Amino acid sequence: MTLIASVSLRRVLDSRGNPTVEADVLTESGGFGRAAAPSGASTGEYEAIELPPGEAIAAARQHAVPRLVDSVHAGNQRDVDAALHGADGTDDFSEIGANSAVAVSMAAAKAGADVLGAPLFQHLGGTFRDADRSFPVPLGNVVGGGEHAKEATHIQEFLAAPVGAPSVSEAAFANAAVHEAVGDLLDERGVPAGKGDEGAWAPGIDDAEAFELVEEATDRVADEVGFEVRFGLDVAASELWDADAGVYRYGDRERTPDEQIDYVADLVDEYDLAYVEDPLEEDDFDGFAELTERVGDRTLICGDDLFVTNVERLERGIDVGAGNSILIKPNQIGTLSDAFDAVELAQRNGLDAVVSHRSGETEDTTIAHLAVATDVPFIKTGAVGGERTAKLNELIRIAEEAV
Numbered sequence: 001m002t003l004i005a006s007v008s009l010r011r012v013l014d015s016r017g018n019p020t021v022e023a024d025v026l027t028e029s030g031g032f033g034r035a036a037a038p039s040g041a042s043t044g045e046y047e048a049i050e051l052p053p054g055e056a057i058a059a060a061r062q063h064a065v066p067r068l069v070d071s072v073h074a075g076n077q078r079d080v081d082a083a084l085h086g087a088d089g090t091d092d093f094s095e096i097g098a099n100s101a102v103a104v105s106m107a108a109a110k111a112g113a114d115v116l117g118a119p120l121f122q123h124l125g126g127t128f129r130d131a132d133r134s135f136p137v138p139l140g141n142v143v144g145g146g147e148h149a150k151e152a153t154h155i156q157e158f159l160a161a162p163v164g165a166p167s168v169s170e171a172a173f174a175n176a177a178v179h180e181a182v183g184d185l186l187d188e189r190g191v192p193a194g195k196g197d198e199g200a201w202a203p204g205i206d207d208a209e210a211f212e213l214v215e216e217a218t219d220r221v222a223d224e225v226g227f228e229v230r231f232g233l234d235v236a237a238s239e240l241w242d243a244d245a246g247v248y249r250y251g252d253r254e255r256t257p258d259e260q261i262d263y264v265a266d267l268v269d270e271y272d273l274a275y276v277e278d279p280l281e282e283d284d285f286d287g288f289a290e291l292t293e294r295v296g297d298r299t300l301i302c303g304d305d306l307f308v309t310n311v312e313r314l315e316r317g318i319d320v321g322a323g324n325s326i327l328i329k330p331n332q333i334g335t336l337s338d339a340f341d342a343v344e345l346a347q348r349n350g351l352d353a354v355v356s357h358r359s360g361e362t363e364d365t366t367i368a369h370l371a372v373a374t375d376v377p378f379i380k381t382g383a384v385g386g387e388r389t390a391k392l393n394e395l396i397r398i399a400e401e402a403v
């Protein structure tokens, strides 16, 4: 019933106004799935290759579509993703593009779910998934800079983390309230601020002031809602790293790798950070291990550019104790099967997986279902902005069984 009858691909707009790949998968029984690839700005060096969308679409039409149509069942995700790998023939999707691959992979999953009449999270995660009992806590970007907003903070993301929220809905609204509170505090101080690529405020303030603001905003909202609201960071340290000089550059301020570890460890304790992503550059497995040894008992040290959702890099990290958490971005690796493998390897080894959006997004909601299907503790998907709230609203619907 889920035999793939057609796959079509097109260029659509992402949230930055750039073109991205959208795929439609139709099965012989009329099951339908549509999905679009997101796109990063602070991309890791070891990510699967995103091709210009026109090229990716042409290559997928030539190599992947003929292998899928009338041959592969959308309901068998491993077969779909094996066909995509077979059509590509490289180990980084540089032939058909990880953007085409991930769009087809996700669209096929949705078509498979459609035929079964099951919500996508249940098709992917099994019938015992219950989003009401354990839901992923959304991490909401409330202040940001780095590659997502020039002339703002050096640290890329300050993320509200409503860890005590009793429901995903209350968590999502708490993040929106923190975002609003930060806006009010900036206003009171007469600091003008536009928004970065993920909807976070992007004021021209230094990182120290951003810590102070976000702490005040999360405390204020925690008092209002009556549950614990902490915060976390995506340092995106590879973007600050000057490999020639061997230092992290925060504007005029430099930090050696040892100073960077001390700095982040102090931040964890001073602000009781719930989560720290990419505190060190993407090749520093040993630095990640040292920081994890120091503060990993009280916060998540998460590898994004370090692991790029790749099981080989994750295995290397597990061997040396680099991080206690992995960020999962399906387009970093190209298929849902590969993303699942990374989650499962992490969970088998006691690491937490955190599912994530990209800075360039669409209204696609697959990651909300992926987060519930894999039972992860956190999903990083912004606080405000239509392409961000699309995922949050889908999580609210999933919790209510209204998808």
Ligand SMILES: C=C(OP(=O)(O)O)C(=O)O
Residues within 6 Å of the ligand: 039, 040, 041, 042, 043, 044, 234, 236, 304, 356, 357, 358, 359, 360
């Ligand atoms: C979401 C992120 O940004 P981008 O999509 O630009 O890599 C990130 O670095 O975690």
Ligand SMILES: [Mg+2]
Residues within 6 Å of the ligand: 234, 236, 277, 278, 304, 305
């Ligand atoms: Mg990151």
